[in-house]
Amino acid sequence: MSSEEDVREVAARARAASHELATATRAVKDAALHAMADALHDAGPQVLAANAEDVARAEAAGTPANIVDRLRLDDERLAAMAQGLRDVAGLPDPVGEVLRGSTLANGLELRQVRVPFGVVGMIYEARPNVTADAAGICLKAGNAVLLRGSSSARSSNAAIVAAMRDALAASGLPEDVVQLVPGETHDSVKALMRARGLVDVLVPRGGAGLIRSVVEESTVPVIETGVGNCHVYVDASADLEQALAIVLNAKTQRTSVCNAAESLLVHEDVADEFLPIVVEALQAAGVLVHGDAAFAEYDDVVPVTDDDHAAEFLGLEISAAVVSDVEGAIEHIRRFSSGHTEAILARDQATIRRFVAAVDSAAVVVNASTRFTDGGEFGFGAEIGISTQKLHARGPMGLAEMTSSKYVVVGDGHVR
Numbered sequence: 001m002s003s004e005e006d007v008r009e010v011a012a013r014a015r016a017a018s019h020e021l022a023t024a025t026r027a028v029k030d031a032a033l034h035a036m037a038d039a040l041h042d043a044g045p046q047v048l049a050a051n052a053e054d055v056a057r058a059e060a061a062g063t064p065a066n067i068v069d070r071l072r073l074d075d076e077r078l079a080a081m082a083q084g085l086r087d088v089a090g091l092p093d094p095v096g097e098v099l100r101g102s103t104l105a106n107g108l109e110l111r112q113v114r115v116p117f118g119v120v121g122m123i124y125e126a127r128p129n130v131t132a133d134a135a136g137i138c139l140k141a142g143n144a145v146l147l148r149g150s151s152s153a154r155s156s157n158a159a160i161v162a163a164m165r166d167a168l169a170a171s172g173l174p175e176d177v178v179q180l181v182p183g184e185t186h187d188s189v190k191a192l193m194r195a196r197g198l199v200d201v202l203v204p205r206g207g208a209g210l211i212r213s214v215v216e217e218s219t220v221p222v223i224e225t226g227v228g229n230c231h232v233y234v235d236a237s238a239d240l241e242q243a244l245a246i247v248l249n250a251k252t253q254r255t256s257v258c259n260a261a262e263s264l265l266v267h268e269d270v271a272d273e274f275l276p277i278v279v280e281a282l283q284a285a286g287v288l289v290h291g292d293a294a295f296a297e298y299d300d301v302v303p304v305t306d307d308d309h310a311a312e313f314l315g316l317e318i319s320a321a322v323v324s325d326v327e328g329a330i331e332h333i334r335r336f337s338s339g340h341t342e343a344i345l346a347r348d349q350a351t352i353r354r355f356v357a358a359v360d361s362a363a364v365v366v367n368a369s370t371r372f373t374d375g376g377e378f379g380f381g382a383e384i385g386i387s388t389q390k391l392h393a394r395g396p397m398g399l400a401e402m403t404s405s406k407y408v409v410v411g412d413g414h415v416r
Contacts, residue, residue: 003182003183003185003187003188003190003191004187004190004191004194006182006183006188006191007181007182007183007188007191007192007195008191008195008198010146010176010179010181010182011119011121011146011192011195011198011199012198013176013179014119014144014145014146014176014177014179014198014199015118015119015144015198016174016176017144017173017174017175017176017177018116018118018119018142018143018144018177020173020174021116021139021142021143021144021173021174021177022095022115022116022118022142024142024173026093028171028172028173029089029093029139029140029142029173030089030090030140031171032139032167032168032171032172032173033085033086033088033089033136033139033140034085034086034089035167035168035170035171036085036132036135036136036139036163036164036167036168037082037083037085037086037089038082038167039163039164039166039167040078040081040082040085040132040160040163040164041078041079041082042163043159043160043162043163044075044078046159046163047073047078047156047159047160047163048073048074048075048078049159050155050156050158050159051071051072051073051128051153051155051156051159053155054071054128054152054153054154054155054156055068055071055072057152058071058152063152064315065315066255066256066314066315067126067152067256067314069255069256070125070126070127070256071126071127071128071152071153071156073128073129073156077129080129081129081132081133081160082132084129084132084133084136084376085132085136087376088136088137088140088399089140091140091380091398091399092399093140093399094114094140094141094399094400094402094403095114095115095116095141095142095403096113096114097113097114097400098111098112098113099112099113099114099405100112106414107411107412107414108409108410108411108414109409109410109411110407110408110409110410111407111408111410112405112406112407112408113405113406113407113408114400114403114404114405115142115403115404115405115406116141116142116143116402116403116404117141117143117200117201117402117403117404118143118144118200119143119144119145119146119198119199119200120134120138120143120144120145120146120199120200120201120202120203120402121145121146121148121181121192121193121195121199121201121202121203121220122134122138122145122146122147122148122149122202122203122205122384123148123189123192123193123202123203123204123205123206123210123214124147124148124149124150124204124205124206124210125149125150125152125205125206125207125210126149126150126152126153126206127153128149128153128156128157128160130149130205130384131147131149131153131156131157131160131161132160132164133383133384134147134203134384135147135161135164135178137383137384137397137398137399137402138177138178138384138402139173139177139178140399141399141402141403142403143177143200143402144176144177144178144179145177145178145179146179146180146181146192146199147161147178147179147180147181148180148181148188148189148192149180150206151184154184157180158180161178161179161180164178165178165179190217192220193214193217193218193219193220194218194219194220195220196219196220199220200220200221201220201221201222201223202214202218202220202221202222202223203222203223203225203384203385203397204222204224204225205225205384205385207227207312208227208312211224211225211226211227223385223387223389223392223393223397223401224387224388224389225385225386225387225388225397226258226338226339226340226362226386226387226388226389227258227312227338227340227388228257228258228259228260228262228312228338228340228341228386229262229263229310229311229312229336229337229338229340230250230258230259230260230261230262230263230338230340230341230342230343230370230373231261231262231263231264231265231329231332231333231336231337231342231343232246232247232250232261232263232264232265232342232343232345232370233265233266233267233323233326233329233333233342233343233344233345233346233355234247234264234265234266234267234270234274234278234345235267235270235326235329235344235345235346235347235348235351236267236269236270236325236346236348237346237347237348237351238267238270238345238346238347239345239347240270240273240274240277242345242367243274243278243345244274244277244278244281246343246345246367246368246369247261247264247278247281247282247345248281248282248285249369249371250343250369250370250371251264251282251285251287251318252282252285252286252287252316253369253371254371255313255314255315255316256314256315257314257371258312258340258386259340259341259370259371259372259373259374259386260314260370260371261318261343261369261370262311262312262313262317262318262319263309263318263319263320263321263332263336264278264318264319264320264321265320265321265322265323265328265329265332265333266278266320266321266322266323267322267323267324267325267326267329268294268322268323268324268325271294271322275294275295275298275322276298279291279295279298279301282318283300285316286316287316287317287318288300288302288316288317288318289301289302289317289318289320290302290303290304290305290308290317290318290319290320291303291304291319291320291321292304292320292321292322294321294322295320295321295322301320304319304320304321306336309321309332309335309336310336312338326344326346326351326354326355329344329355330354330355330358330359333359333361334359334360337359337361338388339360339361339362339388340361340362340363340373340386340388341361341362341363341364341365341370341373342355342359342361342363342364342365342370343364343365343366343367343368343369343370344356344364344365344366344367345367346366346367352366361388362386362387362388362394362395363395373386373395373396374386374396375396375397375398378396378398380396380398380399383396383397383398384397384398384401384402385397387401
């Protein structure tokens with residue numbers, strides 16, 4: 001069969017499996033999630049061995065260290081994947097939730113209830129933890145999932161999916177609710193993007209090029225996740241000791257993720273005091289600072305460009321600039337932000353209110369690290385991605401965001 005025929009065949013199996021999953025009780029779905037978590041734990045040696053193959057191939061190909069970090073699994077990350085499935089099992093089932101309801105003037109009873117999408121396609125790069133996260137969230141929300149990870153993680157993803165499918169079969173659910181999309185070339189990705197009628201929605205998760213390709217070429221509806229050019233603005237009213245700790249956490253706690261800070265803005269009134277300590281601390285942590293004229297006065301700071309201001313570095317680099325006030329910070333963010341997460345570090349409440357109201361991103365953080373924009377940190381359980389669009393879902397996408405709704409209308413012989 002061709003790549004398109006292969007993909008449509010697994011999509012058709014997913015569609016059939018989704019009908020059974022859509023009516024499964026919470027108890028059945030939660031038992032399957034726990035079984036999947038246990039299976040990942042039990043298959044740990046095989047999964048880590050497969051991952052080692054992927055990492056070795058990536059390193060031999062000269063893959064950048066930050067991308068290899070996204071790819072690499074260890075005992076701790078594997079345990080976190082399994083715990084993520086258990087966490088999702090502990091969350092309320094969104095399916096059947098009544099969003100609103102009323103009795104109309106004519107006596108008709110009207111309810112809007114959550115329902116599964118049906119079949120969700122995931123197209124993502126590197127990170128094999130997404131394989132388990134997406135499978136778990138889609139299953140709990142009643143959706144079958146088709147997983148198309150990057151070829152760099154093919155061994156890891158195959159081992160993870162094999163373990164989860166075995167658990168599903170043992171739990172009484174059709175194993176085809178979780179499937180890998182066959183093929184390693186872009187042809188299979190294109191086939192998934194064109195499987196309208198078999199796949200209900202696509203979620204791309206990765207770099208800007210991947211997301212743009214899926215959004216522009218797909219005939220299947222897309223929930224767009226976005227890159228994370230996240231800003232931290234240090235206001236004149238900020239507690240500078242606290243600000244330093246937050247900037248370092250936002251930039252260095254884990255650099256290869258979309259909620260890491262990539263841009264630093266500092267109010268000119270505290271620049272003389274804050275710049276020396278923040279540059280020294282960032283450089284001590286190995287961060288290359290791309291700075292404007294004020295930052296460039298310090299050793300080893302390189303001149304910043306507009307491309308740097310717009311970049312998602314995903315590594316130990318940051319763009320930095322001094323701004324005249326909160327309005328300058330807002331204008332800079334409007335120009336360069338990807339709409340993911342922006343943080344303000346300030347004590348003046350009027351300044352905070354202005355920033356929160358004027359900055360149009362999926363998350364706005366006050367006096368805390370950008371690293372908190374995460375489904376797990378928000379209490380959603382494992383997330384399927386962070387949406388930077390404005391339709392249907394925005395910000396971390398948990399269970400509720402992986403459902404649609406339908407209206408149930410109950411009458412008693414009503415005619416119009």
